[in-house]
Amino acid sequence: MFVDEATVEVKAGKGGDGVVAFRREKYVPRGGPAGGDGGRGGDVVFRATNNCNTLADFRHVRYIKAKNGLHGGPKNMTGKDGESAIHDVPVGTIIKDVDTGEVLGDLVKEGQEVVVATGGDGGFGNSRYATATNRTPKKCTPGWPGEEKKIHLELKLIADIALVGYPSVGKSTLIAALSNARPKIAAYPFTTLVPNLGVVRWKMTKEFVIADIPGLIEGAHEGHGLGIQFLKHIERTNLIVHIVEVTQQLEGHEDERDPIEDFHRICKELENFNPELAERPQLVVLNKCDLPFVREKEEALRAYFEDELGYPFLAISAAGHINLDALTDAMGRAVEEGQFVEDKEAWELS
Ligand SMILES: Nc1nc2c(ncn2[C@@H]2O[C@H](COP(=O)(O)OP(=O)(O)OP(=O)(O)O)[C@@H](O)[C@H]2O)c(=O)[nH]1
Numbered sequence: 001m002f003v004d005e006a007t008v009e010v011k012a013g014k015g016g017d018g019v020v021a022f023r024r025e026k027y028v029p030r031g032g033p034a035g036g037d038g039g040r041g042g043d044v045v046f047r048a049t050n051n052c053n054t055l056a057d058f059r060h061v062r063y064i065k066a067k068n069g070l071h072g073g074p075k076n077m078t079g080k081d082g083e084s085a086i087h088d089v090p091v092g093t094i095i096k097d098v099d100t101g102e103v104l105g106d107l108v109k110e111g112q113e114v115v116v117a118t119g120g121d122g123g124f125g126n127s128r129y130a131t132a133t134n135r136t137p138k139k140c141t142p143g144w145p146g147e148e149k150k151i152h153l154e155l156k157l158i159a160d161i162a163l164v165g166y167p168s169v170g171k172s173t174l175i176a177a178l179s180n181a182r183p184k185i186a187a188y189p190f191t192t193l194v195p196n197l198g199v200v201r202w203k204m205t206k207e208f209v210i211a212d213i214p215g216l217i218e219g220a221h222e223g224h225g226l227g228i229q230f231l232k233h234i235e236r237t238n239l240i241v242h243i244v245e246v247t248q249q250l251e252g253h254e255d256e257r258d259p260i261e262d263f264h265r266i267c268k269e270l271e272n273f274n275p276e277l278a279e280r281p282q283l284v285v286l287n288k289c290d291l292p293f294v295r296e297k298e299e300a301l302r303a304y305f306e307d308e309l310g311y312p313f314l315a316i317s318a319a320g321h322i323n324l325d326a327l328t329d330a331m332g333r334a335v336e337e338g339q340f341v342e343d344k345e346a347w348e349l350s
């Protein structure tokens, strides 16, 4: 299950109390103060991992508490520090304090950690209070409480390139053909219900991450289809591969879609959600070119997208593995250069 938001209460450990004690040893009269300090309370820590890409675990975890520090002991023994509570969250998680709105951490790299609640310090034992004039202090202090907060976790996936397009244009087929991701693929719309990430190998040693964003339709920003709940995952990707298809015109059917209309509707949805998204570099990809009726429209669509709108345009077949090397190359270069750079000859449909 994909969950991209959660709220949890966290409580760091309390510091252990300091204690009052005196040395008692044979043949040592008047032993001095020997009460140890308390140990530090444990912290609550979040750590980023690539091993999961959902906050689903937090549906069941509502409260996270780190261990308290132990009290000090006699013979100046310091109490043991409380163990920290360390929780893994997916890379891309942003952590906020609910009450203050402060961003406590934005975990963008594997292994990155943030302390969201700090454990209390241990109290002082009576040895700390010995002075020249008071050699037998009977004073000690209790441990300090650990921080307590209500925090909000929000996952915004981090990918280099987002695949967007109407339902069933072949986004999942493409991510499966190019990467290690194995999403469900089927001939009905909204097969993909949650975003998927896939790592694409490029030029043997390089790699980049693409995200398959569930199908968008007109009115998504008003909640149509799956709505815009996943659009936030595009916000952190710098490049968009916009996939279009030509649907077969069947006699008696009036509601056939048109790739040019589809394209503009989706651009509008992106813009309505966040005007910045409309500015992202886009590569227009015509999929399903293994089908003759799609192939027939290729030149007209190329002329429109390339010459009229100025978008780079590439024709492929995800299922038929046509032109996928050119696409991988175009994406890899775009990740390096920050935009899609056209290479007409290499992009010719073979
Ligand atoms: N002929 C042909 N069919 C394709 C091609 N790519 C995908 N398909 C078919 O198109 C249908 C939809 O493919 P998906 O990959 O599930 O489409 P999607 O864009 O992920 O769809 P949603 O998850 O619903 O948004 C499936 O039946 C695929 O087999 C292609 O290159 N050629």
Ligand SMILES: [Mg+2]
Pocket: 171, 172, 173, 183, 184, 185, 191, 192, 212, 214
């Ligand atoms: Mg899909």
